[in-house]
Amino acid sequence: MSGASEPPQRHPEAGVSAESDTEPASPAAAPEPEPIAEADGEPGGIAAASPTTRSLTRRRVAPAAGAVVAVAAAVTAAVLAGGGGGHGGDSADGKGATATQAADGLPHTAIDVSTGGCGRGWGHPHAGTQVFDLHNSGSAASEVYLSDPKSGKLYGELEGLAPGTTRQMLVDLGSGTYAFKCLPEDTDAVTGPSVTVPGHQPQGAATLPVTQHDLIPPTLAYQQWIGARMGDLARGTGTLKADIDRGDLAAAKRDWLSAHLVYERMGAAYGTFGDADGAINGTAARTPGAVDDASFAGFHRVEYGLWHGQPAAALKAPAAELDKNVGALRDGWSQARMDPAEMGLRAHEIIENTEQFELTGRTDYGSGTNLATARANLDGTREILSLLRPLLTPRDPALPRLDSAVERLQHDLDAAGHGDAWTPLDRLGRAQREQINADTGDLLEQLAPVAAIFDVRRTA
Known part of the structure; x- marks a missing residue:
């Protein structure tokens, strides 16, 4: 990247993949630690589902197309490598094939996935850990759910099963009634016959699917919460600008941190902020001299100047630009529309963002306040979890x-x-730093199921 040709980069809401070359020039931070093992709305309403990206790519938690998810206790996914070909010796002709033992030591049952024969082939149901070899004999790619037809609870799911291919669904079933639901692209869902597993074995873990409609109330509540913070943010950047205008750089350092932390608590809304996020909280390219590029702006531009001895005269324009951009964001927020389908993912992304950028010092331009930012990010995740809790409580036993x-x-x-x-x-001691890293990694593991639980699923 070139500081002269590339726009400033903002660390992403951590979530969908890949490395970036974005890092502050001359950060005053420690070296990176070793890794620890759809609805249209009125203004201010809900946006139609669409992917949002920020200046860097994200690592997505939800299963990729073609991956198979066994819905476990906290919906942590067991992903099996699916392949075309054999059905483990089973028949999918609808005549009640008997499950056969495969090379993996588990019983396999071949199941048809099509509009005319969804669920056909499950003729001898039994409890325990087993594999369904799902073969799409239709003409369109399909999602497949294994559910309780009465309660709607999901015990397994598969996404993106292409026509003519076979993928495996690993499940651990108890006694009860189940049915496969096939959801071909651009076609109504089809539910197969109900099948009863005999006996008295407890059922395995399951989750109730979440619809976009379920997520509209917490999303609206979160938008209102962000709106209430906007006034604090604008007052903070206004105070920062006033400090610099009168040459009081000691006060500016204090007020910079206060205003910046208000912004950092808004993590789940960054995607909705659009280009304003980069203008307000962008970072410089990781190239020599990038911090001197005119495109480097926002909180981190002011931070760099305050903690690198720049005079107030050099900081007046960046502080005024920051305050102007924050004001524009505040004034336009009532017209913003967030995507309900992204609420669960955001809780995980905020902390992943923290781990990747704050705890490595990549966003430190001299203030040494990455841990304060991490704490503000944690507040942001708490707020999302509090709004999602009524939906999360009956779905996540963990x-x-x-x-x-x-x-x-x-x-x-x-x-x-x-x-x-x-x-x-x-300046952290080794033990303290390792503890923060370890507990951040553990929290990310606990948040991953939240993203999976709130992965909006089709119901028809």
Whole structure:
């Protein structure tokens, strides 16, 4: 990247993949730690589902097309490599084939996926861990769910099963009634025959699917929460501008942090901010001299100047531009529309963003306040979880573990704060740094099921 030709980069809402070359020039931070093992709306309403990206790519949590997910206790996915070809010796002719033992030591049953024969082939149901070899004999790609036809609970799902291909669904079934639902592209869903697994074996873990309609109330509530923060943000950047205009750089350093943390608590809304996010909180390209490029703007441009000895005269224009962009964001927020389908994913992305950029010092331009930012990010994740909790409680039996993971990380980060002062990353003791890294990694593991639970699924 070139600082002269590339726009400033903002760290992403961590979630869909890949590395970036974006890193601050001359960061005052420690080296990177070793890794720890659809609805149209009125203005201010809900946006139609569409992917949002920021200046860097994201690592998505939801299963890729063709991946098979066994819906486990917290909906953490067991992904099996699917391939075309054999059905493990089973028949899909609808005559009640018997499950056969395959090379993996598990019983396999061949199941047809089509509008005319959805679920055909499951003639001898039994409890226990087993594999369904799902073969799409139709003409369109299809999703496949294994569910309780009465409650709607999902025990397994498969996405993107192409015509003529076979993929495997690994499940652990207890006694009860089940049915396959086939959802071909551009065609109504078809539910296959109900099949009863005999006996008295407890059923395995399942989850209730979440619809976009379910997510509209918490999304609207979150939009209102963001709107309430906008006034604080604008007042903060206004104060920062006033400090610099009168040459009080000591006050500017204090007020810079206060305003920046307000912005950093808004993590789930960054995608909706669009280009404003880069203008307000962008970072410089990782090339020599990039911090001097005219396109480097926003909070981090002001941070760089304040902590690298630049005079107030050099910071007046960047501070005024930041304040203007924040004001425009505040004034336009009532017209913004967030996508309900992204709410669950955002909770995970915020902390992944924290791990990748704040805990490595990539976004430190001299203030040494990455841990304060991490703490603000955690507040943002807490807010999303609080709004999603009514939907999450009946769907995630591991929710107490998630709550504990949030509390542990908060305790770790609070220990690095001393009033308005925060310990820079390079001054953390090794044990303290390792504990923060480990607890951040654990929280990410606990949040991954949240993203999977709120992956909106078709119902018809």
